Amino acid sequence: MKGPSSSARARARKDGRGVAAAVRKRRERRALLGLAAATAILLCAAAGFRALIANRPVEEIGGPYTLLDDTNHVVTQQSFHGRYTLLYFGYTHCLDVCPLTLATVTAALDRLGARGEQVVPVFISIDPARDTPARVHDYVTSFSPRITGLTGDPQAIHAVAAEFHVMVRPRQATPATAGNYQLDHSSMLFLMDGQNHMVSMFPVDSSAEEIATRLRNLLPAG
Numbered sequence: 001m002k003g004p005s006s007s008a009r010a011r012a013r014k015d016g017r018g019v020a021a022a023v024r025k026r027r028e029r030r031a032l033l034g035l036a037a038a039t040a041i042l043l044c045a046a047a048g049f050r051a052l053i054a055n056r057p058v059e060e061i062g063g064p065y066t067l068l069d070d071t072n073h074v075v076t077q078q079s080f081h082g083r084y085t086l087l088y089f090g091y092t093h094c095l096d097v098c099p100l101t102l103a104t105v106t107a108a109l110d111r112l113g114a115r116g117e118q119v120v121p122v123f124i125s126i127d128p129a130r131d132t133p134a135r136v137h138d139y140v141t142s143f144s145p146r147i148t149g150l151t152g153d154p155q156a157i158h159a160v161a162a163e164f165h166v167m168v169r170p171r172q173a174t175p176a177t178a179g180n181y182q183l184d185h186s187s188m189l190f191l192m193d194g195q196n197h198m199v200s201m202f203p204v205d206s207s208a209e210e211i212a213t214r215l216r217n218l219l220p221a222g
Contacts, residue, residue, distance in 0.1 A: 086120070090125070126148065189202035
């Protein structure tokens with residue numbers, strides 16, 4: 001019995017490639033749809049968080065904390081007494097929002113020149129399991145030596161996040177993402193005065209110029 005002709009084999013190979021390409025395209029479409037859905041959820045969550053926290057009295061936002069800085073020294077809110085702080089909650093494995101926010105804050109303070117020295121930018125990790133002081137130090141100094149990085153044990157991080165009504169939710173882990181998981185979290189910049197009272201909040205999608213302009217209006221003249 002004769003086997004398939006060369007032309008039949010060629011058609012079979014072509015058909016097989018066509019099926020494989022169609023499968024790849026379907027997988028790519030599903031992946032893109034999943035990414036779009038995740039992005040939409042994050043944007044909606046961020047907008048919801050802004051609305052929720054904006055309706056709270058400023059006295060209910062912020063509070064005392066005891067954490068470790070990126071040089072492994074104990075830091076409390078009193079460590080910044082008399083100085084303004086611009087707080088941001090994030091984590092070093094963050095792929096997009098956190099690095100963009102720190103870069104934007106650095107650029108905003110640079111725009112302020114000498115007045116920017118009134119503000120201490122503070123990065124508080126929400127991922128104590130992976131963010132050691134040494135790792136946080138390497139992370140924040142890659143943006144600016146002016147940024148103070150804070151971390152701590154899970155209880156301390158949970159407490160300070162609760163003080164600022166910051167929500168943290170791990171994404172569903174899989175065997176492939178074990179140890180390299182991502183966290184969904186509310187993103188906002190909190191400007192605190194020298195008495196650790198909240199002065200204002202900044203959406204993280206603000207530009208460097210927008211943040212600098214608002215800080216000029218909020219900081220004491222000097």
